[in-house]
Amino acid sequence: MTYVLLAVLIVVGIWVIGAYNGLVALKNQVVNAWKQIDVQLKRRHDLIPNLVNTVKGYMQYEQSTLEAVIAARNKAVSAQGVGATARAEGELSQALGRLFALQEKYPELKSSQNVLQLQEELTSTENKVGFARQLYNDVATQYNTRQAQFPASLVAGLAKASPAELWEIEDAGERSVPQVDLSFSKPVA
Helix, strand or coil: CHHHHHHHHHHHHHHHHHHHHHHHHHHHHHHHHHHHHHHHHHHHHHHHHHHHHHHHCCCCCCHHHHHHHHHHHHHHHHCCCHHHHHHHHHHHHHHHHHHHHHHHHCHHHHCCHHHHHHHHHHHHHHHHHHHHHHHHHHHHHHHHHHHHCCCCHHHHCCCCCCCCCCCCCCCHHHHCCCCCCCCCCCCCC
16 A cells, blocks of 8 residues: 555656646747747847938938838837737838838839848848747747646646747737838839
């Protein structure tokens, strides 16, 4: 009887250790996934002033658009937390969309290699940000699910597990895809 009780205690102890370590590992994966988003957003934030400075000379009469992009960038750089960062990045995406849409009015911008290269780098970075957000939400969901499931929920307090905030778009306007045409063809009348 003593051996059975001892065996049960050992099995429960091993399970507790495994559940605890699993939650800690997922918590660290959530932190890492957030840092991957942060790396890509930093790259995006670093590219934007270069783009604005490059187009500034061509777009003399569009100062308000350029100022809106810089203001949105500064807000995004200083945002803290998943929700605030998501909102600020959505505003920045909208401001950039307006900037790119103005390109139709400035044919010399379309032929500028600097502008084209910066746009390509921003597009590439936007894709990387999207993939990083997806990874973050996947890992955060897995972490949140694990800590809420029984019997791991019994160990969640020991692992100091708390639900991770998901990257969400809250504003319906941010959900809409901006219509940006970066082609070199003239619009069909």
